[in-house]
Structure formats: C-alpha cells, structure tokens
Amino acid sequence: xxxxxxxxxxxxxxxxxxxxxxxxxxxxxxxxxxxxxxxxxxxxxxxxxxxxxxxxxxxxxxxxxxxxxxxxxxxxxxxxxxxxxxxxxxxxxxxxxxxxxxxxxxxxxxxxxxxxxxxxxxxxxxxxxxxxxxxxxxxxxxxxxxxxxxxxxxxxxxxxxxxxxxxxxxxxxxxxxxxxxxxxxxxxxxxxxxxxxxxxxxxxxxxxxxxxxxxxxxxxxxxxxxxxxxxxxxxxxxxxxxxxxxxxxxxxxxxxxxxxxxxxxxxxxxxxxxxxxxxxxxxxxxxxxxxxxxxxxxxxxxxxxxxxxxxxxxxxxxxxxxxxxxxxxxxxxxxxxxxxxxxxxxxxxxxxxxxxxxxxxxxxxxxxxxxxxxxxxxxxxxxxxxxxxxxxxxxxxxxxxxxxxxxxxxxxxxxxxxxxxxxxxxxxxxxxxxxxxxxxxxxxxxxxxxxxxxxxxxxxxxxxxxxxxxxxxxxxxxxxxxxxxxxxxxxxxxxxxxxxxxxxxxxxxxxxxxxxxxxxxxxxxxxxxxxxxxxxxxxxxxxxxxxxxxxxxxxxxxxxxxxxxxxxxxxxxxxxxxxxxxxxxxxxxxxxxxxxxxxxxxxxx
Amino acid sequence: xxxxxxxxxxxxxxxxxxxxxxxxxxxxxxxxxxxxxxxxxxxxxxxxxxxxxxxxxxxxxxxxxxxxxxxxxxxxxxxxxxxxxxxxxxxxxxxxxxxxxxxxxxxxxxxxxxxxxxxxxx
Numbered sequence: 001x002x003x004x005x006x007x008x009x010x011x012x013x014x015x016x017x018x019x020x021x022x023x024x025x026x027x028x029x030x031x032x033x034x035x036x037x038x039x040x041x042x043x044x045x046x047x048x049x050x051x052x053x054x055x056x057x058x059x060x061x062x063x064x065x066x067x068x069x070x071x072x073x074x075x076x077x078x079x080x081x082x083x084x085x086x087x088x089x090x091x092x093x094x095x096x097x098x099x100x101x102x103x104x105x106x107x108x109x110x111x112x113x114x115x116x117x118x119x120x121x122x123x124x125x126x127x128x129x130x131x132x133x134x135x136x137x138x139x140x141x142x143x144x145x146x147x148x149x150x151x152x153x154x155x156x157x158x159x160x161x162x163x164x165x166x167x168x169x170x171x172x173x174x175x176x177x178x179x180x181x182x183x184x185x186x187x188x189x190x191x192x193x194x195x196x197x198x199x200x201x202x203x204x205x206x207x208x209x210x211x212x213x214x215x216x217x218x219x220x221x222x223x224x225x226x227x228x229x230x231x232x233x234x235x236x237x238x239x240x241x242x243x244x245x246x247x248x249x250x251x252x253x254x255x256x257x258x259x260x261x262x263x264x265x266x267x268x269x270x271x272x273x274x275x276x277x278x279x280x281x282x283x284x285x286x287x288x289x290x291x292x293x294x295x296x297x298x299x300x301x302x303x304x305x306x307x308x309x310x311x312x313x314x315x316x317x318x319x320x321x322x323x324x325x326x327x328x329x330x331x332x333x334x335x336x337x338x339x340x341x342x343x344x345x346x347x348x349x350x351x352x353x354x355x356x357x358x359x360x361x362x363x364x365x366x367x368x369x370x371x372x373x374x375x376x377x378x379x380x381x382x383x384x385x386x387x388x389x390x391x392x393x394x395x396x397x398x399x400x401x402x403x404x405x406x407x408x409x410x411x412x413x414x415x416x417x418x419x420x421x422x423x424x425x426x427x428x429x430x431x432x433x434x435x436x437x438x439x440x441x442x443x444x445x446x447x448x449x450x451x452x453x454x455x456x457x458x459x460x461x462x463x464x465x466x467x468x469x470x471x472x473x474x475x476x477x478x479x480x481x482x483x484x485x486x487x488x489x490x491x492x493x494x495x496x497x498x499x500x501x502x503x504x505x506x507x508x509x510x511x512x513x514x515x516x517x518x519x520x521x522x523x524x525x526x527x528x529x530x531x532x533x534x535x536x537x538x539x540x541x542x543x544x545x546x547x548x549x550x551x552x553x554x555x556x557x558x559x560x561x562x563x564x565x566x567x568x569x570x571x572x573x574x575x576x577x578x579x580x581x582x583x584x585x586x587x588x589x590x591x592x593x594x595x596x597x598x599x600x601x602x603x604x605x
Numbered sequence: 606x607x608x609x610x611x612x613x614x615x616x617x618x619x620x621x622x623x624x625x626x627x628x629x630x631x632x633x634x635x636x637x638x639x640x641x642x643x644x645x646x647x648x649x650x651x652x653x654x655x656x657x658x659x660x661x662x663x664x665x666x667x668x669x670x671x672x673x674x675x676x677x678x679x680x681x682x683x684x685x686x687x688x689x690x691x692x693x694x695x696x697x698x699x700x701x702x703x704x705x706x707x708x709x710x711x712x713x714x715x716x717x718x719x720x721x722x723x724x725x726x727x
C-alpha cells in the first residue's frame with residue numbers, strides 16, 4: 001500500500017543519545033497496535049541540524065516539526081496526529097527567535113537562511129537505504145562522469161567549480177586532483193579524511209551518518225579522475241555510528257554494482273575500505289593520517305614530497321575531507337557554473353558550521369560563503385540565550401582564533417577569516433558571552449593541543465607546554481607582564497618552526513585572544529581579577545542590594561558560605577567560599593555578581 | 606546495474622515512496638479524520654484513495670488526513686486542493702465513489718458536482 005504519512009526520526013548521534021532509537025521502536029509498537037503500520041512510513045534519518053531541539057521527529061506531508069519528543073509522547077502523536085490529523089501543539093517546535101510555534105518546519109528561521117548542498121540529504125533520507133539516495137539523483141553524477149566525461153574533463157570541471165578543501169586548509173580541490181593525476185604510477189589511492197577532531201565540530205560525522213553514499217560516490221569520481229581504483233576512508237573509532245552506516249552503504253553499493261568491478265560498463269573499477277583511527281588529533285594531518293593507515297605511529301613528516309607525488313605506501317595519493325567530497329556529486333549534476341554562482345568570488349559554494357557554546361540553536365547549519373557572522377549567530381543561531389552579551393566567536397577550533405563584535409559583519413570566506421587572525425578550519429564555531437574568560441578559553445584550547453601534540457618536533461612538543469605553564473600561572477594569579485611578552489614571542493616562534501599544521505596553528509587561540517583581549521590578560525596579571533568570574537583564584541562573589549532574601553543561594557551553596565535570613569539581604573563569607581558559582585546560577589534576580597567593579601565597590605564600603 | 610538507464614529506472618521507482626517529502630505543489634486529497642469522520646467510515650475511504658492512486662501510478666498526489674471541518678453530518682468529507690489552490694469538498698464519500706472521484710477529478714480534472722457538499726442532501 002502507498003504510504004500516506006511518513007514519520008522521520010532523527011538518527012544522528014545527538015538525538016540517538018537522547019533515545020531516538022527507543023522512540024522509533026515505540027512508534028513501531030503503537031502504530032502496529034493501532035493497525036496503522038502499513039500506511040505510515042517510519043524512517044530513521046541522519047542529523048537534521050537543529051540538535052538543540054532533539055530528539056526531533058518530523059511528520060510528512062504536513063511538515064510538522066516536533067522537538068524534545070519523549071517516549072511517552074509517542075502514543076499521543078499517533079492517536080492525535082497520525083490517526084486523527086490533529087498535530088500535537090504542545091510538542092511543535094517554537095522558534096527560538098520570536099518564541100512562536102512553527103507550523104511548517106521550513107518556516108523555522110534556523111532553516112530559512114540556510115542553503116544545503118553538502119547536507120542536502122541529511123535528515124531527508126534514510127541513510128540505510130540506498131534507494132532513497134538514488135531517488136535523490138544519487139550515483140547519477142558518477143554515471144554521467146564515467147559514461148560521458150574523460151578524466152581530464154572531470155578535473156577541469158572541478159577546477160572550474162572553484163571548490164576548496166573544507167577540512168581547513170582551503171586548497172583548491174581541482175588542483176589537488178590534477179597534481180595526483182599527473183603523477184605516473186600503476187597504483188594510486190584516494191583517501192577520505194574523516195578524522196574530525198576539533199572540539200565542537202561534528203559536520204563530517206553528520207554527513208557520514210546521514211548521507212554516506214554521497215561520500216562513496218564522490219570518492220569514485222575522484223578515483224576515476226586521478227586514475228585510482230582503491231579508496232580508504234580514514235574514520236575515527238569514536239564515530240561508531242558513522243562507521244556502521246558507511247559499512248552498510250559500501251555493502252549496498254557493491255550489491256548494486258555501483259562499487260566494484262567495471263562500474264557502469266565503463267571498465268572502471270573501484271574498491272573502498274574503511275580504516276579506523278584511534279582518535280589522535282594529529283592524524284587529521286594528511287601525512288600523519290597516511291602513516292597511521294600504513295600501520296605506523298601517526299606522526300607527520302616533512303612536505304614535499306606531497307601526497308600527490310608520494311603518499312600512501314609511496315604511491316600518489318589524493319586526500320580530501322568528508323565535507324569536500326559531499327559537495328562533489330552535486331557539482332557534476334548541476335554543473336560547475338551553478339556551484340561557482342554560489343558564495344563569494346574566491347570561495348565558491350557553501351560551508352557547514354557546527355554552532356555551539358552560548359547560542360540558542362546549537363546545531364549544524366550550512367550557509368553560502370559570504371554570509372556574515374552576524375547572520376549566522378543571530379538569525380540562524382538565534383542569538384545569545386539568557387540575555388547575556390556577546391563577547392567573541394571562536395572559529396577554526398584549536399587552530400583558529402577569536403573574532404570580536406566589531407568584525408561580526410565580515411562576510412565569511414577562507415581569506416576573510418584568515419585576515420581577521422582566525423581561520424575557517426573544519427567549521428567549528430563556538431560562541432562566547434560575557435561569562436567566558438578569554439584567558440581560560442585560550443588555556444582550554446592550548447591544553448587540547450598540548451595533549452594532542454605527537455612530540456616529533458621540539459617547538460610543538462616543548463613550546464606549547466611552556467605556553468600552557470604560563471597561562472596556568474596567569475589564571476592562578478601568579479602572572480607578570482613579562483609573561484605576556486614571552487607568550488607572544490614563544491607563540492610566534494612555534495608558528496614559524498613547527499613541522500606540521502598542528503604546531504603551526506596551536507598558538508593561534510592564545511595569540512588572537514592576546515590581540516583582542518589584552519586588557520583582560522592585564523586585569524588577570526596586574527589587578528589580579530578575572531572579570532568574567534571564571535578563574536577561581538581571581539574571583540570573588542558578592543551579593544548585591546537587589547537580593548530579595550529568597551535563600552536559594554544559601555541552600556545551593558555546597559560549603560555553607562552564605563548566611564542570611566528570609567527576606568533579608570544575604571552575605572557570602574569569602575574565606576569559606578570555593579568560587580564554584582552555584583549561588584550565581586541559583587539566584588532568580590541576578591543579585592550575585594562576580595564582576596570586579598561590584599565586589600571592589602562593596603569592599604571599599 | 607550496468608547502465609545509466611538502469612539507474613534512472615531505479616531512481617524513478619524509488620522516488621515514488623519519497624514523493625510526499627519533496628513534492629509540495631501537487632494535488633492534496635484531505636480526508637476528514639476526526640472522531641466524526643472515522644465513525645462515518647473515513648478510514649476505508651482513505652485506504653481506497655491510496656489504493657486507487659497507487660494503481661494509477663499518480664505521482665504528484667498527496668493523501669493526508671485533517672481534523673473536523675464542522676460539517677460532521679456530512680462525513681466522510683474529502684477535500685481536494687488543487688495546485689492553484691482551488692478547493693472542492695466532497696461529502697458523504699463512500700468507498701464506491703472513490704474510484705470515480707480519482708478518475709474524473711484527479712486524472713481528468715472534472716469536478717463531480719453531484720457529490721459535492723451543497724448538492725448532497727442530508
């Protein structure tokens with residue numbers, strides 16, 4: 001029987017961790033019980049992007065978007081919506097911007113400003129069913145390339161499209177393919193870099209989980225273009241679901257003859273295997289990645305020779321990132337000119353960002369290059385929650401830097417972000433508000449790179465460690481002005497002398513916060529205060545006159561440092577206080593402050 | 606699969622099950638499925654619509670259920686919304702009428718005056 005209704009349940013990692021699998025099973029159970037199973041389709045998809053609202057359930061053809069669905073809600077949805085056609089108002093998503101219930105999910109502001117190319121199928125198709133991918137013109141680009149284009153034409157089309165590597169470097173993909181195709185060897189390799197390691201970035205995971213076939217198809221096209229018949233997807237073992245779905249997709253493609261020998265009768269063979277990484281951040285660097293596939297310790301080596309000349313097992317190799325590959329089939333379907341028309345002159349197409357931190361709509365979004373940061377953060381992201389003030393946005397993860405309020409209207413593209421002292425990176429975007437201490441943020445990222453440094457070259461191994469020591473001192477209140485100069489000196493030296501991209505970019509978070517928030521560093525060093533109230537040694541809490549005496553703070557204090565009677569202003573005993581901030585979170589009227597101007601004033605009184 | 610044609614064939618076939626997720630401008634058949642509609646037998650009517658549409662291989666037609674329109678005495682009520690927004694309301698639809706409505710109205714584009722709300726008598 002033809003399905004009259006389709007229920008799409010998000011099966012991305014975010015929603016799965018809040019029980020979307022169980023929700024699916026419950027739907028299955030209730031629908032069967034009510035004899036509706038045949039007429040209602042039940043589909044587990046990839047990530048919808050609006051992870052903040054998960055678990056997400058979308059009901060077609062009405063396009064009703066249910067958010068925060070719990071297992072107990074399933075019966076009501078089936079009884080009311082599926083059976084009687086009355087959407088359950090209580091569960092319909094509210095737009096975080098204007099707090100209105102959104103009837104039709106394409107009206108959500110989160111989606112209306114987006115343009116989805118790499119994520120075109122994520123949340124739309126069932127990633128476990130190759131037919132759904134084929135229904136969306138899947139493998140048509142491969143068929144077109146194999147039957148009507150020569151490898152050279154394939155590369156020329158890619159060059160014309162202006163696609164640049166989405167993994168961080170922004171190197172033109174067409175050029176990369178051309179280099180690999182010009183190397184003469186009987187064996188060449190195509191590698192998909194799915195070793196996504198930036199804290200807070202998960203776009204590659206979403207593509208692999210939601211649309212694995214697009215990556216497979218693109219790798220085949222690339223293989224044909226450069227003359228390779230063996231591909232590897234290097235994926236981190238921490239992405240079990242992505243690995244599972246990719247394996248499933250590879251098996252399905254092989255079954256249909258879309259992967260394997262003599263594809264589309266063109267004489268072109270291609271085989272694809274997955275290699276699991278152990279989650280070392282440095283293995284995202286292509287030479288370290290190849291070393292890891294070869295079974296060696298994942299450490300980078302000097303370039304040149306570039307992988308296109310001497311790569312995996314000494315053979316020419318082309319390495320592209322997941323998101324880059326996800327763009328490829330569409331380029332051949334709709335043409336390079338179409339792709340070129342999107343975005344800016346030097347950065348064509350779109351970019352996926354993983355928006356996180358102090359933002360209303362945490363999630364994945366894809367916008368044309370040239371969209372401003374302000375549009376991304378305020379229009380799509382829904383702005384900063386809890387009436388806090390925007391402070392900075394960190395792009396490019398541990399390799400990038402901070403961008404401040406005055407640069408928010410800069411159109412996003414590869415070159416503009418570099419000019420601002422940050423970088424595109426893989427697309428992590430962490431928003432920070434006035435409660436974030438920039439010294440602490442820099443310390444967090446540096447801690448990450450210190451942990452992840454492979455130790456091969458001295459500047460990165462020793463230098464980043466020394467920088468972290470200094471930052472720890474500053475956060476503990478033991479910093480001096482000289483330390484700031486050393487940080488800058490060391491940072492620039494590490495950038496200049498490190499072997500690979502990890503070391504060359506590791507000092508960026510420190511250098512860019514030093515540049516934009518030097519005053520905050522100086523406050524830590526000279527005044528010995530942390531204005532955001534994050535660094536425990538440099539923070540004091542004080543209760544302001546606004547206090548209504550509700551006693552909530554006293555009840556929440558873990559060390560009983562707050563005293564006061566009901567309806568009277570409370571006070572904090574700073575000798576007992578451990579600066580955990582629990583009272584500040586508990587206060588209903590914002591009467592507890594860690595702002596230095598507040599507590600120094602109190603002190604003087 | 607060996608040719609591009611094979612792939613296209615598979616695509617067109619697969620598209621059918623996904624039609625409702627992508628075709629927004631097709632004809633919508635809305636069936637009143639509140640308590641009144643269900644009690645009057647809207648469910649078998651809806652199933653019949655689904656069968657007829659599948660049998661005729663119609664692609665841009667969506668069958669969906671809606672709540673009560675207020676004319677409970679005339680249930681099962683079926684409203685057909687065309688691409689240009691024209692609405693036709695059929696009342697007291699029985700399984701027997703479905704094939705006729707699909708054939709005449711959906712395929713040929715001819716409204717069936719005799720089944721429309723207003724002409725139908727209590």
